[in-house]
Amino acid sequence: MGNASSMLTQYDIEEVQQHCNHAFSQQEIVSLYERFCQLDRNNGGFISAEEFLSVPEFARLLRMVDGLNFKEFVAFLSAFSPHATLHQKIEFIFKVYDSDGNGKVTFTDMLDVLRDLTGTFISEKQREHSADLE
Structure with missing residues (x-):
């Protein structure tokens, strides 16, 4: 699995399945590998931040990672699998909103999310008002 141009072996597929708690079938893992x-x-067996950002939907999620090897890539995506448990999905979503990684979703974290969602369409003051839960 080190070289991205190499083919996955049955052992690799089973190892990845185990790593992501069997959230994906063998065929899904092959598709994910493709x-x-x-x-x-660059066929280095590693997705850089720049390569990961080439998928626009992952831009927000990139803050959670700093490069991924194939097993980490599949584990990261396992939260999107229909086989993932509700707990796994909730844990993943929590990590998306906990932008500073402190184990809490704070007011500042919510402002970060609103900045990502609204861009320049609303002012910082409007964002702060929207994020204020009181």
């Missing part, structure tokens, strides 16, 4: 190889433009 997508991983497309993103790994």
Whole structure:
């Protein structure tokens, strides 16, 4: 699995399945590997932040990671699998909103999310008012 141009072995597939708690079927892992190889433009077996950002939907999620190998890539995506438990999905969503990684979703974290969602369409003051839960 080190070289992105190499083929996955049955052992690799089973190892990845175990790593992500069997959230994906073997065929889904093969498909994910093909997508991983497309993103790994320099064929180094590792997706850089720049390569990961080439998928616009992952821009917000990138804050949670600093580069991924294939097993980490699949584990990261496992929260999106229909086989993932509700707890796994909730834990993942929490991590998305906990932008500073302190184990809490704070007012500042919510402002970060609102900045990402609204861009320049609303002012900082409007964002602060929207995030204020009192």
